[in-house]
Amino acid sequence: MxxxxxxxxxxxxxxxxxxxxxxxxxxxxxxxxxxxxxxxxxxxxxxxxxxxxxxxxxxxxxxxxxxxxxxxxxxxxxxxxxxxxxxxxxxxxxxxxxxxxxxxxxxxxxxxxxxxxxxxxxxxxxxxxxxxxxxxxxxxxxxxxxxxxxxxxxxxxxxxxxxxxxxxxxxxxxxxxxxxxxxxxxxxxxxxxxxxxxxxxxxxxDLQRALEIAPDFLEDESHSHDEDVSSLSFEVREPLDPRKFQAWIGQVLQEQGGNILRSKGILSYAGEPRRFAFQAVHMMADGDFVAPWKDGEARTSRIVFIGRDLNRPRLRRGFEGCRA
Amino acid sequence: MSGAAAAAGSPALAEHDHLLRTRGVEHALDGFVSGCAFSRDGRTVCFATAEGRIALAASDGGAWREIEAHDGSILSLAPDAGPSGFVSGGDDTVLNRIDAEGGVAPIAKGRRWIEHVASFPGKPGSGAGGLIASAAGKQVELRDAAGTLVKTLEHPSTVSGLCFDAKGKRIAVSHYGGASLWFTASKSDTPRRLEWKGSHIGVVLHPEGEALVTAMQENELHGWRLSDGHNMRMSGYPSKCQSMAFSRNGRWLATGGAEAIVLWPFFGGGPMGKAPTELAGVPDAVAVRVAFHPQHDIVAAGFSDGTVLMSDVGTKRVLPVCGAGRGAVSALSFDASGTRLAFGTESGAVAVVDLSAKS
Structure with a gap:
């Protein structure tokens, strides 16, 4: 970094x-x-x-x-x-x-x-x-x-x-x-x-705003045009454990990085006042702390994957498993 | 990078400047110093900047003058094939000859950045004339000492480095997937291709022609023993190696890319299976430029914090030239007799240090 x-x-x-x-x-x-x-x-x-x-x-x-x-x-x-x-x-x-x-x-x-x-x-x-x-x-x-x-x-x-x-x-x-x-x-x-x-x-x-665009499409399959490339996004309202997240995302990108074209997220780490911005291209990932969460703002962690053959339930369970 | 103010305020670091203060001449240029060289007769020193300017001085550090040489950045600088003057390549796609008085004469203009230049002085009496090589895109253009194009060497991808051997008989060129070794006088259009997957970002030739070594994008070196094409891998670097130099007798290859100067042994079966020797490290900095003394087993190195030092390979004794604080070293060169050392930094500091024995 x-x-x-x-x-x-x-x-x-x-x-x-x-x-x-x-x-x-x-x-x-x-x-x-x-x-x-x-x-x-x-x-x-x-x-x-x-x-x-x-x-x-x-x-x-x-x-x-x-x-x-x-x-x-x-x-x-x-x-x-x-x-x-x-x-x-x-x-x-x-x-x-x-x-x-x-x-x-x-x-x-x-x-x-x-x-x-x-x-x-x-x-x-x-x-x-x-x-x-x-x-x-x-x-x-x-x-x-x-x-x-x-x-x-x-x-x-x-x-x-x-x-x-x-x-x-x-x-x-x-x-x-x-x-x-x-x-x-x-x-x-x-x-x-x-x-x-x-x-x-x-x-x-603001990546966060981009990820907020349509939080409710999360489980909505109606947009599918049978494209081979699609995007999935997930959110978690509870703070995440940075070590769990790093371990999980590392494994996801290692195993599926060929199919995941891009992934990006704004994350709320437990005990951390700043937002963590994450992005990856295939297997190459990078992340950094960015502006702090605002007072009274819901500290929701969001992540999106864009790629082929993405397994929605597995990715969601994995992301949810990163809770602190 | 550690700050200049801290260096100036510290007596310990000021002591490191002793050699520069007592035997050197400093000068400030406006811009990133992209190259420095001494003319072959040793009388003139030349610095090039990323702002397109050339600074010339007598090699004792007197009579500085600056000239506008390129419309853009100067990407490459070498002594001319002749005794005085220099050749420079820029992102204005021009190859220039700079004479000792500061006159600029274009040798060629192409379509691509001229990223690398090298020259060979010729051997009086042997019939081997001087040569100038310049790289633009995938091509290397080989010219005689007068600047007349002799031939164009084609490569599979953009040239990332080039050098002549000690006799001017061969020229080595690095690029994607390996290196090409050409005979300069050959009529044939086919080089010896040395293949190794990946991006090769610089090249040096063993002075006796025993080996060719490239630096690679993946923080390692790759080499080929030229007698049989045997591959050599030299790895373990924490960062990219931007600079390599063989000792005069070819026993040692000095490289940057680590906190210390890394020396690979090219004798006794090395470098295969041998650990490199490390000399004179600077904590929290990286050696970014190295130069071997033209006669003795002494290496000069410039570091990312601005430190410049010399180290004796045999005794490992270190002689500081200057301490941190003038910007990361971006150019470093001995003159042909080894009596002077010149360097420049990313912040535009340049200097010439007199190393001759005091009479």
């Missing part, structure tokens, strides 16, 4: 999305917007971007497997090098945006932020933002495992090209997205015209 306070770490936004969904348009929008902030952008192909920016870095998506006994642990080595070099500059960047190619699995990018100490000392994974095309998303979700994985991985989904679909269609799409990834934040857009506050620096966004 990094010693540096998280607010001094440079936030990194990972931008994913299927080919043609509008990632480049969105990037151009971000880079040309008059925000007075300095971003570096790591892309895979020069030439597509219409902006002249001296901090556009051309990279190859070079993924390698860590020899750390973690079977699904793949990492982007090029990012380790590039982030390391960018962090040497005196002028502090307000953020870094990493674009991935259309078919890319977001896991290696996200895992890079857990694996490399030098990266963790200077940067933090702020959010995975997935751009989807409202018109073609239903077809993509049906025919492409990559598209489902990208939606499942997202902290934020930009539902682009909303002018091509009617309101009922958009509402159905949003429901379908949530059936895969319940706590995701969805923003509608036309030609990538989102507010930057909806995309960048999402770290300030």
């Amino acid at each position: 990094s010693d540096a306070p998280s607010n001094t770490l440079v936030p990194v936004t990972v931008l994913t999305g299927y080919l043609g969904a509008g990632k480049t348009t969105l990037l151009n929008h971000i880079l040309t917007a008059n925000h007075g902030r300095k971003y570096a952008v790591v892309i895979n192909e020069f030439g597509e971007l219409g902006v002249d920016n001296d901090l556009v870095v051309d990279a190859d998506e070079e993924v390698f497997e860590m020899n750390n006994g973690c079977i699904c642990c793949t990492v982007r080595g090029d990012l380790i090098r590039i982030l390391g070099a960018l962090m040497k500059r005196r002028q502090k960047l307000d953020g870094i945006i990493v674009e991935t190619t259309g078919l890319a699995d977001p896991a290696p990018v996200a895992q890079t932020f857990f694996v490399d100490d030098a990266v963790r000392e200077k940067c933090r994974l702020d959010a995975v933002v997935t751009v989807v095309d409202a018109l073609n998303l239903p077809a993509r979700l049906s025919d492409s495992a990559e598209a489902r994985t990208q939606v499942a991985f997202a902290d934020v989904v930009i539902l682009n090209k909303c002018d091509l679909v009617d309101e009922a269609g958009l509402a159905a799409l949003e429901e379908r997205i949530r059936s895969i990834n319940r706590p995701v934040r969805i923003h509608r857009a036309i030609r990538g015209d989102v507010s930057l506050a909806d995309v960048l620096d999402q770290g300030g966004f």
